[in-house]
Amino acid sequence: MTQTDTVLIVGAGPTGLTTACTLLQHGVDARVIDRRNGPASEPKALILWSGALEVLRRIDVADSLEKRSLPLSGASYWSGGRRTGGVRFGALADTAFPRPLCVPQSVTEGVLYDRLLKLGGNVEWNTELAAARVTGSTASNVSVTLTVPGTGSPAPFSPRWLVGADGTHSTVRAAAGIAFEGSTYARDFLLGDGVFTGGLPEDEAQYHLTPEGVLVVVPLPGGGHRVFFDRDATGEVRPLSDEELQELLTARGPKGWKLESTWWRSTFRVHTKVAARFREGSVLLAGDAAHCHSPAGGQGLNTGVQDGFNLGWKLAAVINGADPALLDSYEAERRPAALRALRNSDRQTRLWMLRQGPKRVLRDTLLKVATATGALDRRIVPELAQLDPGLESSPAVPGELPKPAARGGRGGRGPSLLSPGVRLPDTPWQPLHGTDAASLHEFLATGRHTLLVLQGAGGPGTSGGPGNTGGPGTAGDDEGERTAAEAAELVARSTVRSQTDVLLLTDHRPRGGCDPSAPYARAVDIGRKLTELAGAGPLVVYVRPDGAVGAWSSHRDLSRLAAGVSVLGAAVESVA
Numbered sequence: 001m002t003q004t005d006t007v008l009i010v011g012a013g014p015t016g017l018t019t020a021c022t023l024l025q026h027g028v029d030a031r032v033i034d035r036r037n038g039p040a041s042e043p044k045a046l047i048l049w050s051g052a053l054e055v056l057r058r059i060d061v062a063d064s065l066e067k068r069s070l071p072l073s074g075a076s077y078w079s080g081g082r083r084t085g086g087v088r089f090g091a092l093a094d095t096a097f098p099r100p101l102c103v104p105q106s107v108t109e110g111v112l113y114d115r116l117l118k119l120g121g122n123v124e125w126n127t128e129l130a131a132a133r134v135t136g137s138t139a140s141n142v143s144v145t146l147t148v149p150g151t152g153s154p155a156p157f158s159p160r161w162l163v164g165a166d167g168t169h170s171t172v173r174a175a176a177g178i179a180f181e182g183s184t185y186a187r188d189f190l191l192g193d194g195v196f197t198g199g200l201p202e203d204e205a206q207y208h209l210t211p212e213g214v215l216v217v218v219p220l221p222g223g224g225h226r227v228f229f230d231r232d233a234t235g236e237v238r239p240l241s242d243e244e245l246q247e248l249l250t251a252r253g254p255k256g257w258k259l260e261s262t263w264w265r266s267t268f269r270v271h272t273k274v275a276a277r278f279r280e281g282s283v284l285l286a287g288d289a290a291h292c293h294s295p296a297g298g299q300g301l302n303t304g305v306q307d308g309f310n311l312g313w314k315l316a317a318v319i320n321g322a323d324p325a326l327l328d329s330y331e332a333e334r335r336p337a338a339l340r341a342l343r344n345s346d347r348q349t350r351l352w353m354l355r356q357g358p359k360r361v362l363r364d365t366l367l368k369v370a371t372a373t374g375a376l377d378r379r380i381v382p383e384l385a386q387l388d389p390g391l392e393s394s395p396a397v398p399g400e401l402p403k404p405a406a407r408g409g410r411g412g413r414g415p416s417l418l419s420p421g422v423r424l425p426d427t428p429w430q431p432l433h434g435t436d437a438a439s440l441h442e443f444l445a446t447g448r449h450t451l452l453v454l455q456g457a458g459g460p461g462t463s464g465g466p467g468n469t470g471g472p473g474t475a476g477d478d479e480g481e482r483t484a485a486e487a488a489e490l491v492a493r494s495t496v497r498s499q500t501d502v503l504l505l506t507d508h509r510p511r512g513g514c515d516p517s518a519p520y521a522r523a524v525d526i527g528r529k530l531t532e533l534a535g536a537g538p539l540v541v542y543v544r545p546d547g548a549v550g551a552w553s554s555h556r557d558l559s560r561l562a563a564g565v566s567v568l569g570a571a572v573e574s575v576a
Helices: 014-025 050-058 062-067 105-118 171-175 242-252 300-319 324-352 358-373 375-385 440-444 475-492 566-573
Strands: 007-010 031-033 074-079 082-088 128-134 142-147 155-157 161-164 180-197 204-210 213-219 225-232 258-275 283-285 429-433 449-455 500-506 521-525 539-543 549-553
Touching (some): 014 031, 014 050, 014 105, 050 300, 082 358, 180 242, 300 324, 324 375, 449 475
Parallel strands (some): 007 031, 007 161
Antiparallel strands (some): 128 142, 142 155, 180 225, 539 549
């Protein structure tokens, strides 16, 4: 890759590493720098939720993280020494990760760094962005100066794209002149990881809400617990001693809890801020550089990981030849997601801070009622899990193509499953050719672009009944095969051909067998959840690397579909 095409990622935390790994999996190299001397050793953030875990599965690190994690069964809320409410984890549907995992951030970073190395990438440690100059919104508008160990002088560099994943005090954000809007809690937050005795929870998080402040307890993988407190802001930044932590634990926790020793302690202030923009020309912000949250609910790292994947595949597509306007959808999709996560964590934090009086009584009563009715499980867990991408208003999800006429047409087909931007539900299938995946989500777990050709039993030349098994040479089978072959030809002309899969999903096994030389995979939709959408003919669905519906079409001319999908548009131009 030439220097003008280079992506410079500043920051090798979870967000920067996710971005780099995603770029590499989509065929684009990146230069990653970090002023630290290596991956983090401090545990910092602990919780990985379902949405982030699905992203990490797409870059092939979820299995490694699961082996080093502690699955959490739920969370409970205590007030006045009594349990006032709780949520249970594990009931989330349509995901391989129905419950959150407790994994120290240092482990997450280490696993991501190993993956980066396996993909052929690297991190330039001890290298700092000394200065950056952004001259406008034109294509080549970035120049930076790096301090590189051993060179003796600053090194100038002009990347084509500059990604700021460099934290809340982002040099990249400041250089781009992007405001960081929000506020800071007038509280200090104190924590300690260590060994405790007295019967602390083994697989759930606990929130003890006292008039003096909150105590949060989280069990850690491999043993030990994290305790977390808040207090009036003092301006001190030193970590509390073990003795001071014990005093707080005694004052706010159940009788008999005792701190034996700690291996990490920290004191910090919490900000709730979001960048006014996530993009300024060739400069893009992600993770803590774009938004920072209260630690309540563990939203910060999870949101950053999803930023990195979203930005990575879009940036790779643009570098490979897709319409640069695709990058406009990054902010349109990720800034609202960051605001949702910020609101969720802020709401929880403010509930922690209720000290006395009617509001505290009302909070405890609402927690009891919401727990008894299941409302807390139904609302809080999906919000924290971040599985719903919320992409309905994104310019990168055009929906049905070509658009149906205002009157008549086929608008509204499968609205619950094929709404633009909706994450496709999982469906079991029987693989026949070109894939070993046993379900849709397993197939999509590679994080690639997908053209999904759906062919049900309602096509011409078939019986149309749900039990139809098809037959060799039926018109329905022929049309499905022909459409899948045309989709494969379209992909072969696209700029993302090496990162795109085509799969024909039917509701029956063809009697004539499968052609092993076909340029697409094939499977049988066991539950017919998706193939029933095909109606009288094949339906072609473009599924984004994040598993969301981008567009679909029942039109016989697939170029009409490709023309509306940025990553496939060049395939139309190549034969125009």
